[in-house]
Amino acid sequence: xxxxxxxxxxxxxxxxxxxxxxxxxxxxxxxxxxxxxxxxxxxxxxxxxxxxxxxxxxxxxxxxxxxxxxxxxxxxxxxxxxxxxxxxxxxxxxxxxxxxxxxxxxxxxxxxxxxxxxxxxxxxxxxxxxxxxxxxxxxxxxxxxxxxxxxxxxxx
Amino acid sequence: xxxxxxxxxxxxxxxxxxxxxxxxxxxxxxxxxxxxxxxxxxxxxxxxxxxxxxxxxxxxxxxxxxxxxxxxxxxxxxxxxxxxxxxxxxxxxxxxxxxxxxxxxxxxxxxxxxxxxxxxxxxxxxxxxxxxxxxxxxxxxxxxxxxxxxxxxxxxxxxxxxxxxxxxxxxxxxxxxxxxxxxxxxxxxxxxxxxxxxxxxxxxxxxxxxxxxxxxxxxxxxxxxxxxxxxxxxxxxxxxxxxxxxxxxxxxxxxxxxxxxxxxxxxxxxxxxxxxxxxxxxxxxxxxxxxxxxxxxxxxxxxxxxxxxxxxxxxxxxxxxxxxxxxxxxxxxxxxxxxxxxxxxxxxxxxxxxxxxxxxxxxxxxxxxxxxxxxxxxxxxxxxxxxxxxxxxxxxxxxxxxxxxxxxxxxxxxxxxxxxxxxxxxxxxxxxxxxxxxxxxxxxxxxxxxxxxxxxxxxxxxxxxxxxxxxxxxxxxxxxxxxxxxxxxxxxxxxxxxxxxxxxxxxxxxxxxxxxxxxxxxxxxxxxxxxxxxxxxxxxxxxxxxxxx
Numbered sequence: 259x260x261x262x263x264x265x266x267x268x269x270x271x272x273x274x275x276x277x278x279x280x281x282x283x284x285x286x287x288x289x290x291x292x293x294x295x296x297x298x299x300x301x302x303x304x305x306x307x308x309x310x311x312x313x314x315x316x317x318x319x320x321x322x323x324x325x326x327x328x329x330x331x332x333x334x335x336x337x338x339x340x341x342x343x344x345x346x347x348x349x350x351x352x353x354x355x356x357x358x359x360x361x362x363x364x365x366x367x368x369x370x371x372x373x374x375x376x377x378x379x380x381x382x383x384x385x386x387x388x389x390x391x392x393x394x395x396x397x398x399x400x401x402x403x404x405x406x407x408x409x410x411x412x413x414x
Numbered sequence: 415x416x417x418x419x420x421x422x423x424x425x426x427x428x429x430x431x432x433x434x435x436x437x438x439x440x441x442x443x444x445x446x447x448x449x450x451x452x453x454x455x456x457x458x459x460x461x462x463x464x465x466x467x468x469x470x471x472x473x474x475x476x477x478x479x480x481x482x483x484x485x486x487x488x489x490x491x492x493x494x495x496x497x498x499x500x501x502x503x504x505x506x507x508x509x510x511x512x513x514x515x516x517x518x519x520x521x522x523x524x525x526x527x528x529x530x531x532x533x534x535x536x537x538x539x540x541x542x543x544x545x546x547x548x549x550x551x552x553x554x555x556x557x558x559x560x561x562x563x564x565x566x567x568x569x570x571x572x573x574x575x576x577x578x579x580x581x582x583x584x585x586x587x588x589x590x591x592x593x594x595x596x597x598x599x600x601x602x603x604x605x606x607x608x609x610x611x612x613x614x615x616x617x618x619x620x621x622x623x624x625x626x627x628x629x630x631x632x633x634x635x636x637x638x639x640x641x642x643x644x645x646x647x648x649x650x651x652x653x654x655x656x657x658x659x660x661x662x663x664x665x666x667x668x669x670x671x672x673x674x675x676x677x678x679x680x681x682x683x684x685x686x687x688x689x690x691x692x693x694x695x696x697x698x699x700x701x702x703x704x705x706x707x708x709x710x711x712x713x714x715x716x717x718x719x720x721x722x723x724x725x726x727x728x729x730x731x732x733x734x735x736x737x738x739x740x741x742x743x744x745x746x747x748x749x750x751x752x753x754x755x756x757x758x759x760x761x762x763x764x765x766x767x768x769x770x771x772x773x774x775x776x777x778x779x780x781x782x783x784x785x786x787x788x789x790x791x792x793x794x795x796x797x798x799x800x801x802x803x804x805x806x807x808x809x810x811x812x813x814x815x816x817x818x819x820x821x822x823x824x825x826x827x828x829x830x831x832x833x834x835x836x837x838x839x840x841x842x843x844x845x846x847x848x849x850x851x852x853x854x855x856x857x858x859x860x861x862x863x864x865x866x867x868x869x870x871x872x873x874x875x876x877x878x879x880x881x882x883x884x885x886x887x888x889x890x891x892x893x894x895x896x897x898x899x900x901x902x903x904x905x906x907x908x909x910x911x912x913x914x915x916x917x918x919x920x921x922x923x924x925x926x927x928x929x930x931x932x933x934x935x936x937x938x939x940x941x942x943x944x945x946x947x948x949x950x951x952x953x954x955x956x957x958x959x960x961x962x963x
Contacts, residue, residue, distance in 0.1 A: 285811035288799075292545060316455070317810035320501070321567065323451055324521055 260284065260310045265335070265367045265408055269309035272371035278307075287314045291321060299325040305414035307374050309335075309367055315409050322413045330379040331412040335366070338394070347391040350379070355391045370410045379412050415444050418469045418493050418514035426469070429490040433472045433516075436482045441522070444470040452500070452517045454507035456825030456880050458891050458914050466509035466913060468495065471517040477597070477605065477643045483518060484641070485603040487946045494518050495948050496641045498540035498572030501565075504828045504877070504912070505576060511913035512949040512959070518641065520569075527644065528620070531556045534649045535594060535620040540571040540642065544805040558649040559803030561586035566805020571645045575635045577910055579867035581701075581800040583686045583754060586650045587867055590635050595619040597644035598634055601942035606640070620646035636910070637934070638948035639941050650803065653754035656687075658782030659764040661771045662745035666732035669837040671774050672749055677835055679751065679767050680869065687752025687801065691863040694744040695735050696724060698863050701798055728848070728861050745778070752801065757784055826877040827914070829897055831906040833864060833872050840864060843874055843906065850900045854893035873909060898922065913950065920953025935960065 259270030261284040274280045283290040287310075295318070298304060303325055308315065319329050333354075334346040343366065347355050354373040358366055417426035434442045443449060452468040459465040474480045487494050495515035500508025510517060524541030529550060536547065544566035551558060561580035563573055574589040586592045595609040609625040610616040623629070634640050663672055679685045692700040697720075720738060727735040732746070739746055751767055753760035761784065768779050785793055789802060799806040833839045844861050851859045864872035878890050895918055898908065902922035911919045923930050934954045938945070945956020955961070 286806070286808040287810060288805075288807040291807060292549070296545070311811070313810035317565075317567070317807050320455075324499075 259308070260314065263309070263311075263406060263408060266309045268365075269367035269371045269410070272368040273307070273375060276372065276375045278375060283314075287317060291318065296321070299327070303327055303414075305330075305412060307371075307410070307412045309370065309408055309410045311406055312409055315411050319411075319413060327413050329411060330414045331374070331410075333370070333410045334407060335370075335410065336407045342394055344392060344394050347393075349391060352391060353377075355393055359393060367410075374410070374412060379414060415446070416467070416469050416514065418516070421490065421492060421514075425490045426492070429486055429492050429516075430470060432486045432489075433470075433483060436479050436486070437472055437474050441473040441475070442470065443472070443519075449517075452497075452508045452510075452519075454503075454509035454912070456503050456507060456827060456912075457509060458827050458878075458880055458887055458894070458912065460824060460880055460882070460887060461884055462887070464914075466511065467513050468508075468510055468517045469514045471519050473519040473522050475522040477523075477599065480518065480520075480523075480599045480641055480643055481603045481605060484599055484601065484946070487516070488602065488944050491944055492516055492946060493949050494641075494946055495951075496520060496540075498569030498575075499543060499567070500572075501568035502572065502576050502578070504826050505910055506912040506914075509913070510948070511916065511951045515949070520641075520643075523643065526550050529554070529556060529558070529649075530620065531558055533621055534558050534651050535646055536560075536649055537595070537620055537644060537646045538570055539644060540569055542571070543567060543569055544573075548803070548805050557652040559586075559652055560647070560649055561589065561592065562800050562803060562805040563589070564800045565807050565809045566800065567807060570647060571642055574645065574647070575642060577635055581688050581798070582650050582803060584680070584688075584869045586648065587688060588869075589647075590632075592648050593631065593645055594621070594623045594648055595644075595646040596631055596634060596642050598640035598642050600640050601944075601947045605643075607644075609646075620648075633937065636952045638951040638954055639937060641947070650754075653756075653787055655755065655757040655760060655787055656785045656802070657753040657757075657760045657764055658687075659751050659753070659767065660780040660782065661747075661749040661751070661767075662778040662780060663747045663749075663774055664739060664745060664776045665736050666727065666746055668774055668777070669747055669840065672747055672771070673835065673837045673840070675770050675774075676749055676751075677870075679770060684763050684767050684770075685751040686754055689752070689866045690750040691866065692748040692750070693746060693861070693863065694748060695720075695739045695746045696727070696861050698861070700748065700750055724861075728844070750782075757786065760784075824882055825880040827880060827894065827912050828910075829874075829876045829878055829894060830909055830911070831874055831901040832868075832909050833874060833906050835870060835872050839872065842904070846900060846904055847874070847876070847897070850893075850897055854896050855889070856893050874906075916951065917953045 259266040259280060259282050261267060261282055270280045281290055281294055331348060331351065333348060333351060336344045338344055345358055354370065357369050357373060417423050430442055430444055449468045449470060452471055454466060457465050472483055474483055493512050493515040495510035496518040497508045498520050508517060520540035522541055523539040524546060525539045526542055526547060527537040529536045538547065544560060544562045547560050547570060559582060561582045563578045563580050574593050577590045579589060580587045595611045597607045597611060600606055608631050609619060610622050611619040612625055634642055676689055680689065690700045692698050723735040723738050736746060753763050771777055789797060833843050848859050862874060864874045867873060878894055881887060894915060898915065898918050907922055908919040920931055938954050939957050942956060945958055949956050949959050
C-alpha cells in the first residue's frame with residue numbers, strides 16, 4: 259500500500275486483517291521492489307496486489323514481466339470533480355461491481371481488498387474480459403494528500 | 415500472428431520453429447498477448463496504424479543461440495530487432511523500428527561476468543540491469559559505483575548503446591564513453607570482440623579501450639550493424655566524500671559570465687560532479703527539488719506579481735524580476751557545483767571555485783553539507799540517489815492525477831537537441847523554441863535551462879506528452895517534426911530520438927550530400943546484405959527498404 263493515500267491504507271489494512279502479507283511504501287516503490295519483490299520473484303513467482311497510483315502500477319507490471327508474470331486484474335478508481343468516485347472495472351470483476359453497488363461507498367477499498375482476497379484471478383480471465391463496467395458512487399474518502407486516480411490491480 | 419512484411423506465413427512459421435529448436439519453444443513468443451508486450455508504451459502513434467508492432471519475439475539465453483537466430487533470420491529474411499531490456503521509454507521502448515520485426519529479447523542473458531574492484535571495471539551481458547549490478551556490488555561489499563540513469567531499471571548495455579547518461583563524474587556520466595570492450599554477433603552470425611578482446615589471451619579487455627587498428631566500437635551504438643552480447647564498463651571508485659556548493663547570481667546577464675566560468679572549473683577538473691543549473695526567480699528547479707515537486711508535496715501559491723515579471727523577463731526586460739529578487743532574497747541563477755573526493759581536497763576545490771566566480775558583482779555562495787561516504791541511512795533518505803550511484807524507481811511515483819499533475823499523460827517522448835555551452839545559446843534556444851511553440855500551438859514552453867550530462871556541450875530536454883487522444887498526438891508529432899527542422903536551421907541536432915523521428919533527425923546530419931548517412935548505408939550493405947538486423951534503426955535502412963536516395 260502507498261501510505262500517501264487513505265484509500266490505499268484502508269485497502270492494505272483490510273488485506274492485513276484477512277491474513278495477507280502487506281508491504282508499504284510512500285510514493286517511491288524502489289526499496290519495496292529492490293529488497294522484497296525482486297528477491298521474492300527471483301526465488302519463486304508469487305501474486306501481488308495493490309491499490310496505487312498509475313506510475314507504480316506501470317513500473318511493477320513491467321518488472322513483473324521479467325519474471326514471467328502478467329497483470330490479471332486492473333480497475334480504475336477516479337475521484338470526480340463534482341464529488342464521488344467512478345470505478346471502471348474489468349468485465350471479469352462483475353461480482354465486485356455488484357458488491358461495490360451494495361456496499362457503503364466509503365468502504366470501497368475494503369470491498370475491493372476482500373473481493374481480491376477471495377477471488378483467484380487468472381490470465382485467461384483477464385484476456386477474455388472485454389467490456390469494462392463503469393459505476394459511480396456518491397462519496398469519496400477524505401484524508402488523501404491529493405485527489406488522485408488510483409488503480410487496484412493484481413499481478414500473478 | 416502476423417508475419418513480417420514480405421515474408422510468407424510458411425517461411426515465418428518455419429523460422430519460428432527453427433528458433434524454437436535453438437532456444438526451446440518456451441522462449442519463442444508469438445501469441446498476440448505476448449507480442450503486445452513489445453509495443454512502446456509511450457508510442458507517439460498510440461492506437462494508430464503506424465504504431466510499431468513486433469511479429470514475434472525470441473529470447474536467447476547465450477551467445478551461441480544469438481548466432482544461430484541470426485543465421486536462421488538470414489535464411490528466411492526475417493527482420494530482427496534486438497533489445498536488452500527495452501526500457502528506454504521516451505526514446506522508443508521495446509518496439510521495433512520496422513514493424514513486423516522479430517524482437518530478439520536479450521533479458522535472459524543477464525550474467526555479471528566480472529567485477530574488478532582493483533581495476534574498477536565490469537563485464538556484463540545485455541540483460542544485466544543497473545539494479546542487478548548495484549545489488550552485486552552491495553552483496554560483495556565492493557567499493558565501486560556504477561553510474562546510473564534515472565530511472566535505473568534498464569540495461570547497462572542498452573543504455574550505453576543508446577548513448578544514455580547519468581549523474582556522477584564526467585568520465586562515467588557518458589555511458590558509452592565509459593565502456594571498455596565489446597563482444598558482438600555480426601549480421602552474418604559471426605562473433606567478434608573489439609579492443610583488447612580481439613587478442614586471444616589478453617588480460618586487458620576491460621583495461622585498454624582501443625586495442626589496435628581502427629577503433630570501431632562507436633559503430634555499434636545507435637546503429638544496426640551487430641548485436642552486442644558482452645560489454646565492459648569502467649566503474650567509479652567509491653569516493654571518500656561528497657560536497658555541493660551553490661553560486662547564486664542576481665542578474666539575468668550574469669549568465670554570460672557564469673557559463674564560461676562553469677566550463678572552466680569543469681574542464682580543469684576543479685568540479686567533478688554534474689553541475690545543476692536552476693533559477694529561483696524563473697521557477698526552474700534543481701534536479702533534487704524537481705523530484706520533490708513531483709511528489710505532490712504542498713506547494714506555496716504562485717505570486718501573481720512574479721508571473722507578470724517572468725513574462726517581461728522572457729521578453730528581454732528583466733529589471734523588474736531582478737528587483738523582485740533583490741526584495742525577496744531570490745537569486746536569478748543558481749549553479750550548484752558538486753565534488754567527489756577526499757574531504758580536504760574537495761573542500762579546497764570548492765573554495766578555489768569561489769575565487770573564480772567571485773568576480774561576478776553581487777554573487778553569493780552557499781556551502782552544502784560535506785557528506786562522508788558511504789551515506790548514512792538518514793543522508794540517503796534525503797539524497798538524489800543517482801548522484802551516488804544508487805538506481806531508483808522514484809520517477810514512477812509521478813503520473814497520478816494530482817494537484818501538481820491535473821492532466822496526467824499516457825507517456826512522453828523526448829525532444830533533446832545539443833546546443834553550444836554558452837549563455838548566448840541558452841537565450842537563443844529559449845527564444846527559438848518559445849516562438850516555435852507559439853507557431854505550432856504547443857503548450858507554451860517557459861524559459862528552460864539545459865542539462866549538463868555531457869562535457870563541452872549542453873543538452874535541452876523537452877518532454878512531449880503522449881495522450882490517449884489520437885488528434886492531439888498527431889498534432890504533437892507534427893510539431894515535433896517541425897521542431898527538428900527549426901533546431902537544425904540553428905545548428906542544433908538531436909542526440910537521440912524514438913524510431914518515429916529517427917529518419918527525420920538523421921536527415922539533418924546532411925553535410926556534403928548526406929555523406930555520413932551514405933557511409934552508414936555502405937557499411938550496412940556490406941555487413942548485412944540481407945538487411946535483417948534492425949532495419950531503419952537510427953535512420954539506417956537496408957538497400958531493399960531504402961527510399962530513393
